Amino acid sequence: MKGIINRTINKTRLRILERTLKEINRYSTSYEALSDQALKEKTAEFKARIAQGATLDEILPESYAVVREASRRVLGMYPKEVQLMGAIVMHQGNIAEMQTGEGKTLTATMPLYLNGLTGKGAYLITTNDYLARRDYEEMKPLYEWLGLTASLGFVDLPGYEYKKGEKKKLYDADIIYSTNGRIGFDFLIDNLADQLNGKFLKPFNFGIIDEIDSIILDAAQTPLVISGAPRVQSNLFNVVKELIDTLEEDVHFILNKTKQEVYLTPLGTEICNRYFDIPHMYAKGHTALVRNINLALRAKYLFDLNIDYYVSDGEIMLIDRISGRLLPGTKLQSGLHQSIEAKERVEISDDMSVMATITFQNLFQQFKSFSGMSATSKLGEKEFFDLYGKVVVQIPTDKPVERKDEDDNIFLDKAQKHYAMLHDVKAIHETQRPVLLITRTAEDAEYFSSELFKQGIPNNLLIAQNVAKEAQMIAEAGQLSSVTVATSMAGRGTDIKLGAGVKELGGLAVLISEHMENSRIDRQLRGRAGRQGDPGSSRIYISLEDYLVKRWSDNKMLKNEHLLNMSHEQIEESRLLMRRIAKIVEKAQIVSEEHGMIARQMNNEFEQSVSKQRSMIYDERNRILHTTVFEGFNFEQLAREVFTRAVAQYDRLTEREIKQYIYKHISFQYEGDIDKELLADKDMLVEFYVKLFMKAMQEQQQQFKSDYFYIQYLQKTFLKAIDNNWIQQVDFLQQLRTSINNRQMGRRNAIFEYHRTALIAYEEMGHRIKMDIVRNLALSMITYDKDGNLVVHFP
Numbered sequence: 001m002k003g004i005i006n007r008t009i010n011k012t013r014l015r016i017l018e019r020t021l022k023e024i025n026r027y028s029t030s031y032e033a034l035s036d037q038a039l040k041e042k043t044a045e046f047k048a049r050i051a052q053g054a055t056l057d058e059i060l061p062e063s064y065a066v067v068r069e070a071s072r073r074v075l076g077m078y079p080k081e082v083q084l085m086g087a088i089v090m091h092q093g094n095i096a097e098m099q100t101g102e103g104k105t106l107t108a109t110m111p112l113y114l115n116g117l118t119g120k121g122a123y124l125i126t127t128n129d130y131l132a133r134r135d136y137e138e139m140k141p142l143y144e145w146l147g148l149t150a151s152l153g154f155v156d157l158p159g160y161e162y163k164k165g166e167k168k169k170l171y172d173a174d175i176i177y178s179t180n181g182r183i184g185f186d187f188l189i190d191n192l193a194d195q196l197n198g199k200f201l202k203p204f205n206f207g208i209i210d211e212i213d214s215i216i217l218d219a220a221q222t223p224l225v226i227s228g229a230p231r232v233q234s235n236l237f238n239v240v241k242e243l244i245d246t247l248e249e250d251v252h253f254i255l256n257k258t259k260q261e262v263y264l265t266p267l268g269t270e271i272c273n274r275y276f277d278i279p280h281m282y283a284k285g286h287t288a289l290v291r292n293i294n295l296a297l298r299a300k301y302l303f304d305l306n307i308d309y310y311v312s313d314g315e316i317m318l319i320d321r322i323s324g325r326l327l328p329g330t331k332l333q334s335g336l337h338q339s340i341e342a343k344e345r346v347e348i349s350d351d352m353s354v355m356a357t358i359t360f361q362n363l364f365q366q367f368k369s370f371s372g373m374s375a376t377s378k379l380g381e382k383e384f385f386d387l388y389g390k391v392v393v394q395i396p397t398d399k400p401v402e403r404k405d406e407d408d409n410i411f412l413d414k415a416q417k418h419y420a421m422l423h424d425v426k427a428i429h430e431t432q433r434p435v436l437l438i439t440r441t442a443e444d445a446e447y448f449s450s451e452l453f454k455q456g457i458p459n460n461l462l463i464a465q466n467v468a469k470e471a472q473m474i475a476e477a478g479q480l481s482s483v484t485v486a487t488s489m490a491g492r493g494t495d496i497k498l499g500a501g502v503k504e505l506g507g508l509a510v511l512i513s514e515h516m517e518n519s520r521i522d523r524q525l526r527g528r529a530g531r532q533g534d535p536g537s538s539r540i541y542i543s544l545e546d547y548l549v550k551r552w553s554d555n556k557m558l559k560n561e562h563l564l565n566m567s568h569e570q571i572e573e574s575r576l577l578m579r580r581i582a583k584i585v586e587k588a589q590i591v592s593e594e595h596g597m598i599a600r601q602m603n604n605e606f607e608q609s610v611s612k613q614r615s616m617i618y619d620e621r622n623r624i625l626h627t628t629v630f631e632g633f634n635f636e637q638l639a640r641e642v643f644t645r646a647v648a649q650y651d652r653l654t655e656r657e658i659k660q661y662i663y664k665h666i667s668f669q670y671e672g673d674i675d676k677e678l679l680a681d682k683d684m685l686v687e688f689y690v691k692l693f694m695k696a697m698q699e700q701q702q703q704f705k706s707d708y709f710y711i712q713y714l715q716k717t718f719l720k721a722i723d724n725n726w727i728q729q730v731d732f733l734q735q736l737r738t739s740i741n742n743r744q745m746g747r748r749n750a751i752f753e754y755h756r757t758a759l760i761a762y763e764e765m766g767h768r769i770k771m772d773i774v775r776n777l778a779l780s781m782i783t784y785d786k787d788g789n790l791v792v793h794f795p
Contacts, residue, residue, distance in 0.1 A: 006378075013393045017085050020061060024084055027065035036073065042066045043147040046117050056114055060091060063117070064110045066146070071106065074145045075138075083107040086395045090208055090371040091115070095384060095392045097377045100524075101495050101531025102397060104373045105135050108208050109142055111371070116148050116174035120205035123367075124177045127211050129156055130467040135210075136177035143175055153178030153186075168200035180215045184224040184363050188356040191618045192226075194719050195712070196625050204367040212372025213380045213520055216360050216387075217600060222318075222330060223359045225734075227352035236292040237335075237342040243275050244296040255301050257551055258591070262297045291335065299339035306443040307547065314346045334738040354731045361387065361604055362611045375527050376520040383597060387604060403507070403530025406539040408515075408585075410578045412563065412571050414545040421511055421541055422451055425483065429457055433505040434482040436496070438525050439513040440547060442487055448513075449485045462486035477528075478508050488516060488525060498534055507536035514546040515585055517592045542585045552588040552595070557581070605751050609758035610733050617726050624718045628711055635777070636694060642774045643689040645767060647682045655679065665775045666692045696778040703782055709790050716792045717780060721772035729765045733758055 031039065043066075046059050064087060072078040079087070083103050086096035087110035098104050108124055115122035126132050136152045143150040151173035155162065167186070170176070190201040209215050249255050252268030264272065272281050272293060281290055303309060310317045316337060318330050331337045333354065341348045364370050365388075377384070381392040411417040421437065425448075428435050439445040442463035449461040460477070462470045462484065470486075471494040477484040479499035496508060508529040516522055522540065529536025543549075544557055557563060557580070563571075571577060646661065647653070655674040662670045666689060678685045704710040740754050779795035 010394045013391070014085065014396070017088050017393075020088050021081060021084055023061035024064045024068070025081075027062050028068050031065050031069045034069070039066060039070060039073075040145065040147055043117070047119075050117060056091070056118070059117075060088070060114060063114045064088075067110045067113045067142070070146050071109065071142055074142045075106075077103075077106055079103070079106055079110070080398050082395050082398050084110070085393075086373065087111050089393045089395070090373060093369045093371050094390050095212055095372045095374070095377045095381075097392050097394045098373055098375060099397050099401070099531070100375050100527040101534075102395070104210065105138065108135075108210070108373065109139055111206075111208060112175050113143065113146065113148065115206035116143070118205065119174060121171070121173075121202050122175050122205065123153075123183070123207040124175070125180050125183060125207055125209045125215070126177075127214060128179060128467045129154070129182075130471060131210070132177045132179050132182075134471070139177075148174040150175040150177070152176075154182045165200075171200055171202060180209070180219070180360055180363070181224065184358055184360065185226065187363060187366065188224065188226050188358060191621060192356065192723065193625070194716055194723075199625070205369070207364065207367045207370040209364065209370060209372040211374050212384075213374045213377045216364060216372075217380050217383060218518075219360055223357045224363070225331075225333065225354055226356040227331075227354065236289065237296070237338050237348055240289075240292045240296045241300075241339070241342040243272065244293070244300055247271065249301075253297060253301075257302065258554070258595070260302055262301045264293070264297075292339070295335050295339040296342070299336060299343045303340055303343075305344070306441045309340060310442065311344055311346065316340050316344065316346065333734050336738075353727070354734045355727045357610070357730055357734065358614070359603065359607050361600075362607050364388075365611075376523045379518070379520045379523065383600065386601075397533070399533030401530055402533055403526070403536040403538060405526055406537060408582060409539060409541045410581050411541065411543040412566075412581070414543050417513075417541050417543040417545075418447070418451075421513065422448070422455070424511060425452065426455060426457065428509050429481065429483055431505060432481045432501075433507075433509055434478050434480065434499070434502060435484070435509045435511065436477050436528055437483070437485045437511045437513070438528075439485070439487055440516065444513055445485050445487050452483060452485070457483055459483040459485050478502060480505075488521060495531055496528055497531075503535055507534050510536070510538040512538065512540040514542060515540055515548055515589050517548065517589070518596060519589060519593065542582065544581055544584065546585060546588075548588040548592060549585060552591040553584055555584050557584070602751070606737055606754055609755050609762075610730070613729065613733075613758070613762050617722060621719060621722060624715055624722075627715065630711065630714050635697060636690060638770060639690050639693045639774050640686060642771050643686045643693075646771070647685055647689075653679055653682075653685065658685070662689075662692065665771075666778045667696050668779065693774065693778055700777065700780070700782070705784075712790050713780075713782065713792060714777075716790075717776035717794075718773055720792075720794050721769050721776055724772060725765050725769045729761060732761055736761075 042062070046063055046066075049059060050056070064084060068079045068084070080103070082098075083106060086098050086102075086104070086107045089096040090108065091111040091114055096104075096107070098107065112122045112124060124132075124135065126135065132154075133152055133156050136150065140150045149172075151170045153170050153176045155166075171186075186201060187204075190199050193199045247253055247268055251265065252271055253262055253264050255262045269281060273279065276289065278286060278289075280286075281293070305311070306319075308319055310319055318332065331349075331352075332340070335351050338348050338351050371390070377392045378394055384390045384392060409417075409420060411420065425435050425437060437448055439448065445461060445463050449459055452459045460473045460483070462473055463486070474484065474486065474494045474496060476482060478496045480501055482499075498507060502508070510526060510529045512522070512525050516525070526538035529538055544555065549555060563577075566574075646665075650657070658674050658678065659670070670692065675688075678688055700713075701710055704713065736757055737754060740750050776794055781793040783791045783793065785791050
């Protein structure tokens with residue numbers, strides 16, 4: 001019933017698009033007769049109409065027809081009607097589900113061109129550097145022929161250092177191709193600039209996210225982080241690791257992998273007390289020890305080698321659990337990464353403080369409008385709508401899908417399943433039909449590749465480590481007799497085109513070693529075969545030893561003695577048993593999907609506090625950077641507020657304490673005596689401090705060569721105070737979130753507690769910022785470098 005309703009809704013959405021589609025077709029027919037010059041001049045015409053008040057919606061049919069005809073002349077590709085429909089959906093700010101091979105890259109050119117006409121920037125955002133560069137290089141000639149500028153939003157060279165103004169030039173283009181990670185880090189860096197010429201981003205206007213479900217659903221729980229100074233490093237990681245290795249499950253600790261919980265029993269606590277020779281580990285003064293024990297337990301029992309992380313050249317490299325792709329440069333926070341390093345006996349890296357952070361969910365909410373495209377987005381529609389108010393429109397394929405998605409092959413254990421998969425690969429290979437064998441982990445991929453070589457079957461191994469090389473290799477996976485073994489994400493974004501004679505053999509055969517953690521990934525993997533009406537087939541092999549079952553099911557069938565004594569033939573002949581195994585795997589995937597959805601909702605709710613705070617801080621920074629006149633700012637009132645708060649903290653003041661405060665906050669040179677009346681009257685003391693401060697400010701102002709440098713000085717002192725305290729706040733919120741997640745409390749309680757504590761911390765930060773502004777204004781030292789630029793030395 002639900003499927004019928006969804007199909008009816010989708011047909012209605014497609015019918016709404018048809019009116020615009022007819023308009024585009026009408027213009028397309030007339031534009032065929034235009035000369036190249038006349039077609040190019042349409043860009044200037046559209047810009048002029050926009051300047052006169054025309055909306056993008058009004059010129060959409062004409063602009064799409066222009067891009068369509070230009071594409072034929074420049075690229076030799078003519079967008080089909082289904083591509084036009086996808087392009088309309090994306091301009092409307094929604095999500096187009098378009099199947100593999102349907103030409104999403106070309107489809108995106110139309111809404112990018114339309115929004116690029118405004119000069120405010122239109123982004124195509126994809127998952128990796130290779131895809132961004134490939135799509136940019138393919139489509140750049142089209143944009144330039146039509147008179148718009150296009151750029152790759154980064155220089156694709158390892159360790160490249162940007163020249164002054166170079167990034168700004170890249171981001172000033174009409175159309176920018178980049179990745180979610182690059183844009184996220186640049187957003188954070190741009191908002192750390194201490195003067196206007198250090199900023200390079202325009203406000204985010206319009207963006208299209210390729211593989212949108214992968215980026216803002218699957219990758220949403222890994223925040224982008226810019227690290228600051230190292231924290232004080234614990235020396236307990238290795239010591240605690242040795243203790244944890246001696247503890248027994250259900251005796252010394254309780255483990256629930258489904259809920260991602262692990263905690264000590266009373267007996268486990270007693271073992272820890274004896275090991276560290278302390279009366280009670282939860283007593284005051286042992287916070288660091290308890291934290292390290294909890295981290296070591298989580299590292300050992302909740303993080304799996306080759307599933308959550310990979311050890312490469314003595315370094316822990318995180319793996320995206322959903323997609324299987326490596327996450328270079330990403331580290332777990334709050335000591336967890338170091339605990340995993342101790343577990344794997346590699347060199348322990350510095351635990352860095354957090355300077356700035358943002359999630360992808362929140363990053364794309366910075367855009368005035370964004371849309372997306374993917375082959376598997378329909379299954380995530382509820383989350384897209386709940387989080388962003390976006391619907392998913394399923395665009396029909398240009399040709400009917402001919403792929404056969406076969407029923408799962410069901411086995412009791414992994415060994416039987418692997419044997420059957422190797423047997424099937426060999427049988428298909430003998431017919432010369434190409435095979436793509438897909439695994440969850442790099443470890444499994446390496447096993448299958450090795451076994452196939454032993455059987456004399458040459459194959460390509462792709463384990464999501466070299467994106468460019470894998471894209472080339474996956475593109476060749478449809479050739480006669482080709483066998484390719486790959487992890488689930490390797491080569492994603494690249495079409496597999498069939499070689500000569502392959503269609504007649506039945507097309508590409510996709511064999512998948514197990515169901516993935518959500519059905520969207522399963523659909524994407526099946527979609528490797530059968531592009532653009534090609535024949536093909538897909539089959540998933542499952543067993544009770546699959547990761548999904550181990551992680552998300554509490555089924556005990558594998559411990560059943562009767563089952564263990566049954567032969568493979570007996571098991572295969574039992575339809576009831578086959579259905580039971582299939583049901584267990586299906587249920588495990590449903591639980592996994594629900595858990596993922598809840599985790600993303602939690603993530604989003606936790607992010608609300610830091611998001612609101614970040615927005616207010618960045619707005620304030622930008623206001624200061626754009627301020628060129630400070631005459632209206634009441635420095636005296638600011639100082640009085642700071643000094644009143646400082647004085648109120650003391651019951652009684654001594655002359656020594658007053659002088660110490662002056663030296664630390666107002667003047668290094670103060671040499672006068674302290675009037676006895678000031679010791680007894682706090683109001684008089686505040687006024688005394690204010691007078692000293694205003695004198696110090698006046699002396700500072702007299703040092704400047706011009707008002708221009710004085711304004712710069714004021715901006716820098718304000719920004720320094722804001723940045724120092726905001727960095728501390730971000731790091732505190734990151735630590736707070738980790739500690740609250742570790743507590744045993746209800747979901748709503750955890751979120752409420754986090755928001756309450758975050759708000760209190762924000763208010764305290766505001767007081768510290770004001771105090772630091774006053775201190776910076778009074779005590780900073782001023783010099784100029786050899787080029788005459790102002791240099792401020794802060795206290």
